[in-house]
Amino acid sequence: MTNISTPNFDGRALINGRRSAAQDGQTFDDRSPVDGRVIAQIARCGEADIDAAVAAARAAFEDRRWSGQPPAQRKRVLIKLAELLLAQRDELALTECLDMGKPLRFARSVDVAGAANCIRWYGEAVDKIYDEIAPTPADSLALITREPLGVVGVIVPWNYPLLMAAWKIAPALAAGNSVVLKPSEKSPLTALRLAELALEAGIPPGVFNVVPGYGPEAGSPLALHMDVDGIAFTGSTRVGKQIHVMAGQSNLKRAWTELGGKSPNIVFADCPDLDRAVEAAVNSVFFNQGESCNAPSRLFVEESIKDAFLEKALALVPKYQPADPLASGTIMGAVVDRTQLDTVLGYIASGQEQGARLLTGGAAVEPVAGGCYVQPTIFDGVSNDMRIAREEIFGPVLSVLSFSDAAAAVRQANDSLYGLQAAVWTRDLNKAHGVARALRAGTVHVNQYNDDDITVPFGGFRQSGIGRDKSLHAFDKYTELKTTWIRIDSPV
Numbered sequence: 354m355t356n357i358s359t360p361n362f363d364g365r366a367l368i369n370g371r372r373s374a375a376q377d378g379q380t381f382d383d384r385s386p387v388d389g390r391v392i393a394q395i396a397r398c399g400e401a402d403i404d405a406a407v408a409a410a411r412a413a414f415e416d417r418r419w420s421g422q423p424p425a426q427r428k429r430v431l432i433k434l435a436e437l438l439l440a441q442r443d444e445l446a447l448t449e450c451l452d453m454g455k456p457l458r459f460a461r462s463v464d465v466a467g468a469a470n471c472i473r474w475y476g477e478a479v480d481k482i483y484d485e486i487a488p489t490p491a492d493s494l495a496l497i498t499r500e501p502l503g504v505v506g507v508i509v510p511w512n513y514p515l516l517m518a519a520w521k522i523a524p525a526l527a528a529g530n531s532v533v534l535k536p537s538e539k540s541p542l543t544a545l546r547l548a549e550l551a552l553e554a555g556i557p558p559g560v561f562n563v564v565p566g567y568g569p570e571a572g573s574p575l576a577l578h579m580d581v582d583g584i585a586f587t588g589s590t591r592v593g594k595q596i597h598v599m600a601g602q603s604n605l606k607r608a609w610t611e612l613g614g615k616s617p618n619i620v621f622a623d624c625p626d627l628d629r630a631v632e633a634a635v636n637s638v639f640f641n642q643g644e645s646c647n648a649p650s651r652l653f654v655e656e657s658i659k660d661a662f663l664e665k666a667l668a669l670v671p672k673y674q675p676a677d678p679l680a681s682g683t684i685m686g687a688v689v690d691r692t693q694l695d696t697v698l699g700y701i702a703s704g705q706e707q708g709a710r711l712l713t714g715g716a717a718v719e720p721v722a723g724g725c726y727v728q729p730t731i732f733d734g735v736s737n738d739m740r741i742a743r744e745e746i747f748g749p750v751l752s753v754l755s756f757s758d759a760a761a762a763v764r765q766a767n768d769s770l771y772g773l774q775a776a777v778w779t780r781d782l783n784k785a786h787g788v789a790r791a792l793r794a795g796t797v798h799v800n801q802y803n804d805d806d807i808t809v810p811f812g813g814f815r816q817s818g819i820g821r822d823k824s825l826h827a828f829d830k831y832t833e834l835k836t837t838w839i840r841i842d843s844p845v
Contacts, residue, residue, distance in 0.1 A: 370558025431476030
């Protein structure tokens with residue numbers, strides 16, 4: 354492994370502005386997928402710790418130490434937090450790299466930079482959102498105002514720990530809420546550091562709390578808590594369903610879930626730039642080791658160009674071979690842990706057992722001894738009823754299917770539980786619009802896949818979840834609408 358010194362990580366929770374161990378003293382090992390070594394001891398928080406964090410958040414909300422500040426002041430603090438993230442970019446990127454295995458270069462340029470941009474953007478936005486006056490009769494004045502929910506629970510996944518936290522805490526805090534964040538037990542370190550930087554930026558103690566732990570021990574008590582007003586979750590569809598059940602079982606709290614995906618990428622024979630389509634298909638599915646909910650893991654290629662497409666795709670695979678995530682030229686790093694590695698390898702075995710043709714990859718490798726790495730893998734001859742075409746793998750595995758016409762492509766693409774993202778490649782404007790309209794997905798890319806921005810909403814249809822992250826629409830999740838109706842008795 355590249356010789357970079359490991360920081361001394363503090364794995365304790367941050368509750369009410371103070372670092373604290375779990376109340377029962379329990380910890381668990383945070384093991385780096387880069388080389389398998391333990392890099393930190395993490396507080397194994399449970400229900401008592403969640404109770405303490407929620408109580409701190411509730412007290413902070415009720416005394417209005419944050420929610421009572423004018424939007425312009427919350428803006429200044431959030432912008433300061435964004436600046437602190439950028440000032441600590443190297444530390445945070447190294448933490449993310451060691452904690453979940455992504456290449457250091459992308460942790461720095463994508464994750465940390467994206468989180469800072471998100472926090473800055475919501476800070477800038479919050480004092481530019483106006484309330485409404487309804488068009489009532491002259492003897493009435495009806496004010497429609499946004500108010501913060503109160504205490505918001507946030508549960509984020511391990512694949513983009515800092516960025517996913519920013520997508521949720523930034524609009525929640527900007528709107529005036531207090532937050533209790535439970536990061537994934539597989540990659541909790543940047544969330545804990547983010548909470549320290551938030552205090553430094555000027556967010557009052559108790560407003561933003563981070564409580565690490567396992568899902569059943571910390572996540573479930575947060576989702577079930579009677580004093581949490583809303584829960585925002587990103588993760589698997591299976592757990593997302595449990596979140597909605599727990600929200601209903603408790604206090605009917607608002608529940609917003611961004612869940613899985615099995616995104617279709619449809620390439621027609623009249624694709625305007627085949628080389629660009631190939632590069633986008635390969636890069637998008639192998640980026641972040643394939644650990645992206647929106648990865649276009651189902652590739653539909655029109656029959657007449659499939660052989661040419663696959664030849665070009667296979668030629669690109671060597672540059673995505675796993676390597677030391679700390680090395681400057683690495684494009685694909687380690688999957689998050691041994692459990693996930695075994696899951697990916699199990700899906701690869703399933704694809705072969707069900708008759709798909711393995712074109713490349715399919716095996717675990719060790720560019721760094723003790724680490725968790727798997728080769729970029731491409732299957733051809735996939736049918737839409739195979740597990741590798743239907744279930745979210747969360748690893749660098751691409752399934753290739755073919756089609757004969759647009760109707761067949763759309764029918765297969767929509768034959769899925771999910772509806773997160775999709776793409777269509779064609780030079781025919783009518784076909785592009787028609788297929789995009791027919792695809793059941795929250796985002797449809799046309800002649801690209803990677804373009805994105807904080808100004809557009811992110812989320813999906815069907816079992817890809819409920820609600821949207823990013824853009825001004827995210828404020829809908831973290832605010833309540835109040836109508837104040839005033840009777841006016843005119844003196845004239």
